[in-house]
Amino acid sequence: MTIIKLDKNLANQIAAWEVIEKPFSVVKELVENSIDANANNIKVEIVNGWIDEIIITDNWTGIEKSDLEVIAEKYSTSKIKNLEDLYKVMTFGFRWEAMASISSVSKMQIISKTKNSESWHLLNILWWEKEKIKEFMNFLENEIETKPNLFLFRDDEPKATIEDINNIEKILSGKLPESFIEFQMKFGGGTFAFAEIFSVCEKSDSYVLNYENIFEKDFFPVSDDQCGGVYCFKKNNGKFEDKIYYLDLSNLEVIVEETEFNFIQIFMKLAFNK
DSSP states (O other): OOOEEOOHHHHHHHOOOOOOOSHHHHHHHHHHHHHHTTOSOEEEEEETTTTSEEEEEEOSOOOOHHHHTTTTSTTEESSOSSGGGGGGOOSSOOSOHHHHHHHHSSOEEEEEOOTTOSSOEEEEEOHHHHHHHHHHHHHHHHHHHHOGGGSTTGGGSOOOOHHHHHHHHHHHTSBOOHHHHHHHHHHOSEEETTEEEOBSOTTSTTBGGGOGGGOOTTEEEEEEOSSSEEEEEEEETTEEOSOOEEEEOSSSSOEEEEOSOOHHHHHHHHHHOO
16 A cells, blocks of 8 residues: 555546534544455544543564655545546545544554565654644744844754764763744854753754753753753653653752743743743
8 A cells, every 4th residue: 555645636536625514423433444455353442431542453474664744634645646546446435635624633552564565654643733833843943034133143053863863862861842942943053132042963162951050850852941941851761752841950949940932932032032
């Protein structure tokens, strides 16, 4: 199975604007997907009366890791490639609208393994979070372009690579938040208006591991306030949560305060006072 994204014209011709209105619709669509994939052992679990979780487990052929990246995008399908294929469809679904609709109203997690793959592949889909990250990235890119005086020396700041991310996560034994990873790969660290953001790139003057004196167990420094305080992520079960903690390091005893901000929110507050 190879998933492709249909071109815009074909997508418009077959669009049905699938909407998920009830939890039952989620079960129906996912079970039909399993049947379409020739699964003959399908298990449905409902946790806490539809409120907490709906879990569908089957024994179909699985999804390749490369296909997971597009599986929840509208009109990404393995069933058809052109309009003529519509007349040959023998499956319940073929538009792949349902997966996109489900992911837009839920926290969706897909765990899959193909016959030839050595390990399980995991995909977490938080559609609205990705939209917020994208909106923030576009905003900051526009600010840098239209207000260059607030973003001096950005051209000299190295952007993080996948290797930089992997190295820092290995050293700290924790997965960094998606918003912070995307930020580092697009912009790097350094000065942004009135904020100084630590970098995960070793070539940067703002490389986070150069500031060992501000590290505390299970905390990852994001920015400091130049007054003895540091804004950090906190590690929980091997993952740094996208929630900001303020560590006051000005006294012998470190004081930890939980804030109401995530990374994007604290950046906007520090850089633009928004």
